[in-house]
Amino acid sequence: xxxxxxxxxxxxxxxxxxxxxxxxxxxxxxxxxxxxxxxxxxxxxxxxxxxxxxxxxxxxxxxxxxxxxxxxxxxxxxxxxxxxxxxxxxxxxxxxxxxxxxxxxxxxxxxxxxxxxxxxxxxxxxxxxxxxxxxxxxxxxxxxxxxxxxxxxxxxxxxxxxxxxxxxxxxxxxxxxxxxxxxxxxxxxxxxxxxxxxxxxxxxxxxxxxxxxxxxxxxxxxxxxxxxxxxxxxxxxxxxxxxxxxxxxxxxxxxxxxxxxxxxxxxxxxxxxxxxxxxxxxxxxxxxxxxxxxxxxxxxxxxxxxxxxxxxxxxxxxxxxxxxxxxxxxxxxxxxxxxxxxxxxxxxxxxxxxxxxxxxxxx
Amino acid sequence: xxxxxxxxxxxxxxxxxxxxxxxxxxxxxxxxxxxxxxxxxxxxxxxxxxxxxxxxxxxxxxxxxxxxxxxxxxxxxxxxxxxxxxxxxxxxxxxxxxxxxxxxxxxxxxxxxxxxxxxxxxxxxxxxxxxxxxxxxxxxxxxxxxxxxxxxxxxxxxxxxxxxxxxxxxxxxxxxxxxxxxxxxxxxxxxxxx
Numbered sequence: 006x007x008x009x010x011x012x013x014x015x016x017x018x019x020x021x022x023x024x025x026x027x028x029x030x031x032x033x034x035x036x037x038x039x040x041x042x043x044x045x046x047x048x049x050x051x052x053x054x055x056x057x058x059x060x061x062x063x064x065x066x067x068x069x070x071x072x073x074x075x076x077x078x079x080x081x082x083x084x085x086x087x088x089x090x091x092x093x094x095x096x097x098x099x100x101x102x103x104x105x106x107x108x109x110x111x112x113x114x115x116x117x118x119x120x121x122x123x124x125x126x127x128x129x130x131x132x133x134x135x136x137x138x139x140x141x142x143x144x145x146x147x148x149x150x151x152x153x154x155x156x157x158x159x160x161x162x163x164x165x166x167x168x169x170x171x172x173x174x175x176x177x178x179x180x181x182x183x184x185x186x187x188x189x190x191x192x193x194x195x196x197x198x199x200x201x202x203x204x205x206x207x208x209x210x211x212x213x214x215x216x217x218x219x220x221x222x223x224x225x226x227x228x229x230x231x232x233x234x235x236x237x238x239x240x241x242x243x244x245x246x247x248x249x250x251x252x253x254x255x256x257x258x259x260x261x262x263x264x265x266x267x268x269x270x271x272x273x274x275x276x277x278x279x280x281x282x283x284x285x286x287x288x289x290x291x292x293x294x295x296x297x298x299x300x301x302x303x304x305x306x307x308x309x310x311x312x313x314x315x316x317x318x319x320x321x322x323x324x325x326x327x328x329x330x331x332x333x334x335x336x337x338x339x340x341x342x343x344x345x346x347x348x349x350x351x352x353x354x355x356x357x358x359x360x361x362x363x364x365x366x367x368x
Numbered sequence: 369x370x371x372x373x374x375x376x377x378x379x380x381x382x383x384x385x386x387x388x389x390x391x392x393x394x395x396x397x398x399x400x401x402x403x404x405x406x407x408x409x410x411x412x413x414x415x416x417x418x419x420x421x422x423x424x425x426x427x428x429x430x431x432x433x434x435x436x437x438x439x440x441x442x443x444x445x446x447x448x449x450x451x452x453x454x455x456x457x458x459x460x461x462x463x464x465x466x467x468x469x470x471x472x473x474x475x476x477x478x479x480x481x482x483x484x485x486x487x488x489x490x491x492x493x494x495x496x497x498x499x500x501x502x503x504x505x506x507x508x509x510x511x512x513x514x515x516x517x518x519x520x521x522x523x524x525x526x527x528x529x530x531x532x533x534x535x536x537x538x539x540x541x542x543x544x545x546x547x548x549x550x551x552x553x554x555x556x557x558x559x560x561x562x
Binding site: 020021024025027028029030031032033043044047048051054057058060061062063064065066067068069070071072073074075077134136137138139141143315 | 398403441444445448453455456460481483484488490492503507508512523527528531534537543546
């Protein structure tokens, strides 16, 4: 298998074609020409047939979403708690009354709601869930004027209450620009730590039990926080949340602009260091949709790239893993990274049948 | 219909039917709400009580009211399923003879509510208009023609959004299955080569 296959896999195209055909079939009313074209397409290979058959089954499975109808209606009745962020300035006309409501909000409400018996209104203010799939980022404006930008494969729960603004980073990485409000501290919980700000800008990363907090403006206070119960796996248990979030956070240490806190995944030891300006901007480059590496070992670069693609990347040779590497890449365009590896570093990129990407020295 | 002394039934004489009578108006409003596109509320109400009576013959129903709503929901969902199945049947007519007919169902691999949340997460990441289209279709059961009228977009744009929505659900599911180490996801991704 050549590199070309790795860079332009044909499976996604097959999926796209199949979903397009399926949507057309679901509309009904195929013309004679359409039908002939469909017949030609579906009979092109057994894979074509298998793909559309599988997706038709999936489409049927997705009908479980009908269960969201009632929670969504309930949600639409309730207060709007999220405005859509700058990434979606255009707002379509309300549909069924919920269109104007940020779907993230309705989504969150739904999470909290649908577990209850029908017709019974929820009690506590509902949390909002924000998610990004692998390879995408997303910016959302919160009701208090703060902004959250989510990096790839991340999940954040926003639970604002009267005297506090609590945010739970369940996985991934997020950058927060906090609107100033001394009466309501803004606290981000990630794993066994919490980070509190009043008005400042910082990022929190929680991946594989490793916590990294980077402050770009102002100061934050941080400290240990009780681990949350695995409530995300038990939607509807929103009522346990306030208990999990102490109103008075534990002993605080301060972190200033340009500083980074790392909590080791091994022994939970804390390491604080000051980052030079250029390192700081590199670390936060993802906010503008870029990844910026300079003189970094390939193993680190790959583990970073891995966050943005569902394909598993494997480095075959040890000396290759130690190779120093630099470059700027756009998030979501991982191909450019592999091209650069091949062209400038003499690395062979090979895709296996089970869709792994294997990196090895050319000779 | 035994209601024994150790396990007394709250509503012994009327059973689920009397609860249905009490609840009928509210139940109809509920159906209208979760399925604004369904033309025949009568049919759905009727099917609901039939299934409830059937179930009552087989076992004791602890919370008849909640149970009725659950059934109504299922009936609505089954109507959606019927549409999907007719498309599947249509596709199966094109099956090459060499293809073995059955793959494990997603249902077998991911439990119902989890599936719903998973797909919902996928929907939450869709661009706005795409999201609207997909919700109208999959949550409220609108047809493509109804959606295009409602949103003032062409049918082909509707189809494009429906396809994109399904694609996103597909990606989320693949990822979930891969995380849980199921071989299924591998097979799907492995479609890229021999």
